[in-house]
Amino acid sequence: MTLRLYDTSARQIRDFSPLVPGCVSIYLCGATVQAPPHIGHIRSGLNFDVMRRWFAHRGYEVTFVRNVTDIEDKIIAKSAEQNRPWWAIGYENERAFNAAYDALGCLPPTYEPRATGHVPEMITMMSALIDRGHAYAADGNVYFDVRSFPDYLALSNQDLDHLLQPEGEGETGKRDPRDFAMWKSAKPGEPAWETPWGPGRPGWHLECSAMAHKYLGAAFDIHGGGVDLVFPHHENEIAQSKAYGDTFARYWAHNAWVTMSGEKMSKSLGNSVLVSEMVLRWRPIVLRYYLASPHYRSTIEYSAESLGEAEAAFTRIEGFLQRAGETVGDVAPASEVPEAFAQAMDDDFAVPQALAVVHNTVRQGNAALTEDRKDDVVRTVAEVRAMLGVLGLDPLDETWAQGGSGERGEELRSVVDSLVRLVLDQRQAARARKDYAMADALRDELKQAGLAIEDTPHGPRWELAAE
Numbered sequence: 001m002t003l004r005l006y007d008t009s010a011r012q013i014r015d016f017s018p019l020v021p022g023c024v025s026i027y028l029c030g031a032t033v034q035a036p037p038h039i040g041h042i043r044s045g046l047n048f049d050v051m052r053r054w055f056a057h058r059g060y061e062v063t064f065v066r067n068v069t070d071i072e073d074k075i076i077a078k079s080a081e082q083n084r085p086w087w088a089i090g091y092e093n094e095r096a097f098n099a100a101y102d103a104l105g106c107l108p109p110t111y112e113p114r115a116t117g118h119v120p121e122m123i124t125m126m127s128a129l130i131d132r133g134h135a136y137a138a139d140g141n142v143y144f145d146v147r148s149f150p151d152y153l154a155l156s157n158q159d160l161d162h163l164l165q166p167e168g169e170g171e172t173g174k175r176d177p178r179d180f181a182m183w184k185s186a187k188p189g190e191p192a193w194e195t196p197w198g199p200g201r202p203g204w205h206l207e208c209s210a211m212a213h214k215y216l217g218a219a220f221d222i223h224g225g226g227v228d229l230v231f232p233h234h235e236n237e238i239a240q241s242k243a244y245g246d247t248f249a250r251y252w253a254h255n256a257w258v259t260m261s262g263e264k265m266s267k268s269l270g271n272s273v274l275v276s277e278m279v280l281r282w283r284p285i286v287l288r289y290y291l292a293s294p295h296y297r298s299t300i301e302y303s304a305e306s307l308g309e310a311e312a313a314f315t316r317i318e319g320f321l322q323r324a325g326e327t328v329g330d331v332a333p334a335s336e337v338p339e340a341f342a343q344a345m346d347d348d349f350a351v352p353q354a355l356a357v358v359h360n361t362v363r364q365g366n367a368a369l370t371e372d373r374k375d376d377v378v379r380t381v382a383e384v385r386a387m388l389g390v391l392g393l394d395p396l397d398e399t400w401a402q403g404g405s406g407e408r409g410e411e412l413r414s415v416v417d418s419l420v421r422l423v424l425d426q427r428q429a430a431r432a433r434k435d436y437a438m439a440d441a442l443r444d445e446l447k448q449a450g451l452a453i454e455d456t457p458h459g460p461r462w463e464l465a466a467e
Helices: 039-057 073-082 086-103 115-131 204-216 227-244 275-281 284-292 304-328 339-346 351-370 374-390 406-432 436-448
Strands: 004-007 012-015 023-028 061-066 135-138 141-144 180-185 200-202 219-226 248-255 258-260 451-456 459-464
Touching: 004 248, 023 039, 023 204, 039 061, 039 086, 039 219, 039 248, 039 258, 039 275, 039 284, 039 374, 061 204, 073 086, 086 275, 086 406, 115 135, 115 141, 115 180, 115 200, 115 204, 115 227, 141 227, 180 204, 180 227, 200 204, 204 219, 204 227, 219 227, 227 248, 275 284, 275 406, 284 304, 304 351, 304 374, 339 351, 339 374, 351 374, 406 436, 406 459, 436 451
Parallel strands: 023 061, 023 219, 219 248
Antiparallel strands: 004 012, 135 141, 141 180, 180 200, 451 459
16 A cells, blocks of 8 residues: 555645655654643654654655754743743753653654754855845845745635734834744844844744755655644745745645643643653653554644543553563564554554554454463564554563663653753742742642652752652
């Protein structure tokens, strides 16, 4: 069966045909590091981790680029609010994101470029766009002229005449209010880089066009991100890159939100569930199962009850593997997965249907255990481990083995420790700026997660609270 995926730009499922035979190139819009990640943030990285693993299983050589937006309006606002350097806030939260990806078993990207490391590439792109009549400078800002690009809004299927895009703060000199900023002029006290049009900083959209071009070239296979990025971010990326002369992405893939009470999970709404807190309440492999189980294009409505159901489902799989191990010993994963599993994954990465095959195989394995059919037990264990391995969910893999024993398990415990330390660092920073309400709230969160915090002359220490 040909691998197929839903292409947002075509609004249909298409056969996947790579630009280079045997290779897949993927650019994923990664973290904007103004705050530590909640599970809604991490879902995107996890969904595309599953896609990447399936491509690799199918024999493709995968180049996976996931960027970091380390300069942006919200980071600058946090810097002023907390009286801390913008780069310190960005780096602290970048560490938190990487610790969360590691805790949930995501493979590291091939490349993980930061926006601030690619200003020269952005200047090159803006200069070319100005020369070609697609962009213009005004008051130290550089704007993209959306009317110069006839296909603008094709991805989101909107009408330019009905588009409202109000001016952002400091975005003066626009010829058309719908033109978007590629470069923003410097304001007093803000970080700035020198350009031919004066000091300033990158706009949100330009960075991804510049980095995708540098690491994947003028054309690549798949551009991914959350569905909320279709407009304006991805629409503006397309305009910049294609006007520059790039073919850009051949397929567009978007994952849906994690919601609470029907609303997108968001720090601004106060309804986020931080990964650093969640991995203290739930095993990371269970959290991965919970976030990976639904189809990537389906919304997840978060609740503790649904996470409990995911834990129960995954525990049934673990229980079979444990009982089988006691009967037949260690069994390596099969080299191939069952055909029904492969068909599900080839059909737009249909993980729910693929997991149905996993659970059906587990039921067959339990029956074989009951009837003492050891050869069938060995076969089903090998198949189950192969399928779970593709999903990054094999509990017998060294990443997860025995709940964190062994060398890789020690690394995983270290990752969880890092997540706790990040919360403690935030608590210390709150105390330093005399925000005792925030410090107490963070301490209470850790206590609720089952941790005891002790303040010592050498800084805070944590341990599991006594039963």
